[in-house]
Amino acid sequence: xxxxxxxxxxxxxxxxxxxxxxxxxxxxxxxxxxxxxxxxxxxxxxxxxxxxxxxxxxxxxxxxxxxxxxxxxxxxxxxxxxxxxxxxxxxxxxxxxxxxxxxxxxxxxxxxxxxxxxxxxxxxxxxxxxxxxxxxxxxxxxxxxxxxxxxxxxxxxxxxxxxxxxxxxxxxxxxxxxxxxxxxxxxxxxxxxxxxxxxxxxxxxxxxxxxxxxxxxxxxxxxxxxxxxxxxxxxxxxxxxxxxxxxxxxx
Numbered sequence: 001x002x003x004x005x006x007x008x009x010x011x012x013x014x015x016x017x018x019x020x021x022x023x024x025x026x027x028x029x030x031x032x033x034x035x036x037x038x039x040x041x042x043x044x045x046x047x048x049x050x051x052x053x054x055x056x057x058x059x060x061x062x063x064x065x066x067x068x069x070x071x072x073x074x075x076x077x078x079x080x081x082x083x084x085x086x087x088x089x090x091x092x093x094x095x096x097x098x099x100x101x102x103x104x105x106x107x108x109x110x111x112x113x114x115x116x117x118x119x120x121x122x123x124x125x126x127x128x129x130x131x132x133x134x135x136x137x138x139x140x141x142x143x144x145x146x147x148x149x150x151x152x153x154x155x156x157x158x159x160x161x162x163x164x165x166x167x168x169x170x171x172x173x174x175x176x177x178x179x180x181x182x183x184x185x186x187x188x189x190x191x192x193x194x195x196x197x198x199x200x201x202x203x204x205x206x207x208x209x210x211x212x213x214x215x216x217x218x219x220x221x222x223x224x225x226x227x228x229x230x231x232x233x234x235x236x237x238x239x240x241x242x243x244x245x246x247x248x249x250x251x
Contacts, residue, residue, distance in 0.1 A: 003248045004214050005045040005221035006235055007199060008228045010035060012051045012081070015065060017229060030229055036069045039228065042235035045250050047073060048126075048169070048223060050101065051081025063095045070096020078126050078169075085112070086119050093120065101169055103128040104142040107149055110163055117164030126199075127165035129153060131186060132173040138186045145173045153186060154193050161194045168194065169223065172202035177226065179205025182213040191218035199223050207233060207241045214247050 010017050010032045017032045036047055049069065051062055066079050079092050080101025089100050106113050106127060116125055130141045131153045140151035157168055170190055172183035182203045191198040197220040200213045204224035213222050227233045242249045 002197070002220050003250045004219075004242070005199070005250065006043075006210070006238060007046045007048055007221050007223040008035070008039045008044050008235070009048040009050060009201070009223050009225045010069075011225060012049060012062065012065070015062065032065065033068055033072060035229060037072050039235065040073045040075055043239060043251075044075060044235050046076040046078065046221070048078045048101065049080070049097075050128075051079075063091060066092060066097060067095040080126070080128060086115050089116050089120060089124070093124070099124050099126050099167075101126040101128045103130060104147075106160070106163075107140065107142050107151065110159065113160065113163040113165055117166075122164050122166035125165045126167045126169050127157075127160040128169040128171065129157060129160075129190075130171050130173055133186075141173060145176075154189055157190045157194050161196050165196065167197045167199065169199045169201060170219075171223075175203030176201075178203055179227070181205065181209045182217075182219075182222070184213065184216050187213065187219050188217035197221065207238050210238060211242060211245045211247060214242070215245075 012032060017030050017035055039047055049066060070077055076098045078099040078101050079097040083089060083100055083102050084105045092100055113125060130145050131138050132141055138153040140149045140153055140156050141147060142149060168190060170187055172186060175183045180203055182200045187200045199221035200219040201223040204227055210222050213219055239249050
């Protein structure tokens with residue numbers, strides 16, 4: 001069995017780490033370089049960096065900041081935001097990213113996944129799905145949760161796998177920032193319908209939420225932001241708790 005991963009997420013706006021609720025009401029959460037260093041020291045399995053306004057502002061990801069963080073960490077580093085081409089991916093990898101996260105650009109141009117996979121390998125691609133429960137079904141959203149698409153979440157996840165994505169980062173807009181727990185139903189449906197790893201995101205508020213998402217779904221990773229940024233839960237405490245619950249976790 002794959003060991004489960006605990007993944008802090010740095011949502012970046014104007015060079016600062018921020019956090020909102022349901023993708024709005026954005027508040028400052030600290031310096032991203034200092035937070036990244038802290039998470040490595042605490043034993044995070046991976047780190048995700050999402051430039052949350054790059055697509056909306058029609059600009060590229062903050063390469064200098066990516067490079068500064070990459071020099072300070074020694075764990076897998078995923079970067080997303082404003083990626084629209086194979087060259088953008090090359091620039092990020094050169095800056096120190098191990099993987100890239102794509103959402104809006106692959107909804108617009110799905111073939112971009114295959115182009116990137118052919119150049120760098122599927123293991124490099126984390127296909128991000130921001131999903132919300134609309135009209136009695138889970139739909140895909142782009143542009144930082146601002147734009148509803150006609151895509152249905154489970155079908156889109158299957159297509160992403162077929163196109164060459166190596167992993168899915170599934171964020172529930174419904175649960176994001178609420179601290180009420182992960183959206184278990186859609187997380188499990190997506191994970192059951194594809195053969196690549198799924199990272200659950202959106203809603204973590206206490207340690208038992210991580211235990212539940214790993215017990216009740218086939219997600220192989222769980223991502224959280226504010227609870228780590230503001231010290232509500234530390235990664236060592238969380239891992240010790242999960243080990244006590246007999247969840248296979250990386251120590």
